[in-house]
Amino acid sequence: MAPKIRTKPRKRPLQARSVETVEAILTAAARILVKDGYDATTTNKIATKAGVSIGSLYQYFPSKESIVAALVERHRTEMHRVIAARLGQHQGHSIRENVRALLEVVVEVKRLDPKLHRVFVEQVPRIGELPAIFDVNQQLAVAITAVLESRPEKLRPKNLDLASYVLVNTVLAVTHAVLVERPENLEDGSLVEELTDLAVAYLVGAEH
Amino acid sequence: MAPKIRTKPRKRPLQARSVETVEAILTAAARILVKDGYDATTTNKIATKAGVSIGSLYQYFPSKESIVAALVERHRTEMHRVIAARLGQHQGHSIRENVRALLEVVVEVKRLDPKLHRVFVEQVPRIGELPAIFDVNQQLAVAITAVLESRPEKLRPKNLDLASYVLVNTVLAVTHAVLVERPENLEDGSLVEELTDLAVAYLVGAEH
């Protein structure tokens, strides 16, 4: 047989139906990921739940990983949207208020889809380019450093870079742990209070 | 549906030879786990790398999970050994010194086999009885709470339970992140210093 010549370029999902299909796949994938975990998430399950044939699935996503990557990317975008919408609103207030504002952003971000977020953090293998989620850390660190540098004279830590790194990781990790193990402390605001105390005490001293 | 996964070793090695075999299996498993991650760790790879037949592997471990479980258990025991050996040495000193001592224990624990520890924390599925690693958190939380309760009059946080929970997670997460991303700050002691500042400021105020 003569070699097949591709005359038709691959169509992008520009049409309404294609968008719907992609949407259905991602929604199904997210649900299965949350319910069954990464390993038990198979492309066939996803296709079935999405009401799409496995062939169609592979027309839009070249691999299982690419589906998860798209989900991660979407989640990351959401997070960035939240962060961008909230940061910078509290300029000029007291340091405690700025810190609290940052923390509220973090909590809001973590709440976007906590179960899915958890799967990303805990189960998705650290292979390839996947965990672009974690540049959120970077973004938050930058924001925190900005706050810190706006009042350097008042701060205790000498190494601001290390300090903000420490704070970012503290806040994200504690929020994550609380989300998973003690969600009630997220709801009643006691976590934000506690972390604010911690951060302020660390940065400027207990009396603030 | 899901058959019970055995996580207990199948039989005890009676002869010196079999002890060696078990050792070889665990060593190989640890290496592959670190190099390839949990999913790509297969029993056949382990057996091959251990220089042992797949049959021998299954004579000592009834499943892939049981091998990881043995590794986790061994790691946990090591951690407990370190903790037990170090805790309680600094009784009667200042709160700063007690906190620093605790932090040094944490760093030492995290250093035991950081790469393997990372795999346990990040990749090993949260199924069955596996992650007994995490009772280390518990143990550290107890130790911290003990320190806190020995001087309750001087402390700022009202909810000591939440406070120690926050501190434990802070310390473990930050140490972990630094270990992975900025090991130099572990070596030069700046991390311990920074975390001590953070903890003391949080607990009693900045002047201490």
Added chain:
Amino acid sequence: MAPKIRTKPRKRPLQARSVETVEAILTAAARILVKDGYDATTTNKIATKAGVSIGSLYQYFPSKESIVAALVERHRTEMHRVIAARLGQHQGHSIRENVRALLEVVVEVKRLDPKLHRVFVEQVPRIGELPAIFDVNQQLAVAITAVLESRPEKLRPKNLDLASYVLVNTVLAVTHAVLVERPENLEDGSLVEELTDLAVAYLVGAEH
């Protein structure tokens, strides 16, 4: 393993294609079952002989047992078809004729696929729901009891239930043994003659 060699161009419509696959699997399974016995019948052998990948096999049958079960079911259906088509035709004739008719049905049933039938009877593990074959015994017992009860006054056995049980097992077992060891007595009709003598003598006395 084996390089993909296409010997048959498949140009059938979708629906027919999978029917063919299922058919090929069942045919191959039956042959291997007969040739090698139940234990030596492996799913890979079946797939290979069927000219189908092991993956395809498992797309239609979830387990080795399910393949055998399908074969059993199909065989059972065939048997029932034969029985239903023949029973009741000889109503009103002499008891000897009724008995002979029944026996001819049995022989016909046993001949459907004697070798396969033998495997089912002798080798297929008595686990699960598998050997639904044996409700044929039940069905035949019912038919025989019906014949017996239509003329109870003339019969020698007092316990008709036990008598029909004895007769059914006699007829099936002897037919089976002859099929396996002395097929010539099946062909020449001497078996049916002999069993008719036996049954009639047993039921009503030798002179009939």
Added chain:
Amino acid sequence: MAPKIRTKPRKRPLQARSVETVEAILTAAARILVKDGYDATTTNKIATKAGVSIGSLYQYFPSKESIVAALVERHRTEMHRVIAARLGQHQGHSIRENVRALLEVVVEVKRLDPKLHRVFVEQVPRIGELPAIFDVNQQLAVAITAVLESRPEKLRPKNLDLASYVLVNTVLAVTHAVLVERPENLEDGSLVEELTDLAVAYLVGAEH
């Protein structure tokens, strides 16, 4: 692939201890065979239950099959002993009494170890030299033919060879079925009675 399967014992137990070991192995094998079926009977299970190392087991038996073969052989010997002890005692009596005596032998034989017998008949693969059990059929057929030929003038069946073949299979199969499905008819003697009726009616007519 499949190497020749040895079925003959490897060496003879000359010393008392060896005899005990062989005995222990056979006893264990019989129990496991009955409890778990042929497939689930593994050499390691047998060795463990016998309190013997797997190495020792293979010192006395060259293969799994040879153990089963020994068990079959032993069972066959027992059966022959019973048959030999009972046959010929009723010479000179009426045909009904002779038939009944034969049937009682059959029942006694089947009762020797019914569960084990059942495993032999139903599960043990028909490979190699194994099923020497079935020469019991032969032996019984011979005995029956002898009875028949001692009074040829009185018998209805013309083909005595086929008749005794039919009778042997009838008696063995029905007894087996009753043993498995209706043991109470074995205990109360009604089976022997019924089969005697059947055989006598078949051989000489109902009036006897």
Added chain:
DNA sequence: AATGAATGAGCTTTCATTCAT
């Protein structure tokens, strides 16, 4: 574009058997 049948490498696990001690 959509379909879904087909693929097959590769996984975990078992078990009869061998052989060094």
Added chain:
DNA sequence: TATGAATGAAAGCTCATTCAT
């Protein structure tokens, strides 16, 4: 002789991916 550690072929089965229709 006894032991039990070691062996490895082979089994059942999964699932990401391809491709003919």
